[in-house]
Amino acid sequence: MFREIKPQEIKDNPFELIGKEWLLVAANKDGKSNAMTASWGAVGEMWGKSVVMIVIRPQRYTKTFLDQTETFSLGIFPETQREMLNYMGTVSGRTEDKIAKSGLTESLVDGAPVFEESRMTLVCRKLFAQPMEEAAFLDQKTVDSWYPDKDFHTLYIAEIEKVLVK
Template structure:
C-alpha cells in the first residue's frame, strides 16, 4: 500500500481547494460489498470535542444504503489527474457497474473494514456518530440552496468521528 497511517491531528488537508476543484470519493461497505460515489460537499472540524467529517448523500444514491447499514465510511481525495474516475463515480450507479473495477482502483480497508483507495492523496476513515436529514423548513435563505432540490431528494448528513487518516 502506498498510503501510510498518520495521526489525524497532523493531517492538514486543503479542504476548501480540494472540495472546490478535485472533490473526493466517499465509500462505505465491508467484505460483503461496498460502493463509492463522487462527493463534492464535505465539512471537517470539531464537534463534541472530536475531530469529525460530515458528508452528504441523497437517498436515491446506491451508496445511501451502504451508509445506512454500516458504522464506518471513508473519504478518499484523489489527485486532480483522476478526473475520469471522478466523472464515472459521480455519473454511474453502483447498481449497474462495479465502479472500483471499472476505474482500476486499488481497494484497501481501514477501521471497521471500511473501504478506501490506495490511489488517494489522503484518506479519512470515519465512524458514524450522527445523521440528520436536511429539511426545507430549516433553510434560511433558499435563493442559492433550493435549486439543488427542485426534484426533492434532500441529502442526509452523515457526521463521523475521524478514527484514522492516511496520506502518501
C-alpha cells in the same frame, strides 16, 4: 504505502480539498463496496472529536451502503485520477460494479474501503445522521436553487478515526 497521521496534521486547504479536488465516499456492506464522488462537506471539531460532515441525496446507491455500516472512507486522489472520479460520480453502482471497472485497488481498513491510488484517505466512524427537512432551511433561495425536486440530503457527521497518507 500509506502512513498514518493525526487529523490535525492535515495541511490541505479544506475548500480546495472538498470543493475542487472532490472526495470519493466509499462504504462496504456484506463484503461489497460502493463509492461516489462528493464536492460538498466540511471538516472541523464537534463533540470533542475531529469530524467530517458530508451530505448524500436519498437516491444515491452509496447511501444504502453508508446507512448500513458504521464506518466509511473519504478518499482524496491526485489530479491524474480525475477521469476515474468523473466516472465514479456519473455511473451508478446499481447497474455495474464501478469499483472493479474503475481499476481501483481496494482493501478494507476497519471495515471501510481504502484505495491504493488515493493520496490520502480518511477512515471515519458515523456519529450522527439526519435527513434535512425543508422547514429547517432559513433561506428559501437555497431550497429553490438546490432542491427543486425536494430530494433533500441526509447530513452525516463522522469522527475521523484514521488519516492515511502517501
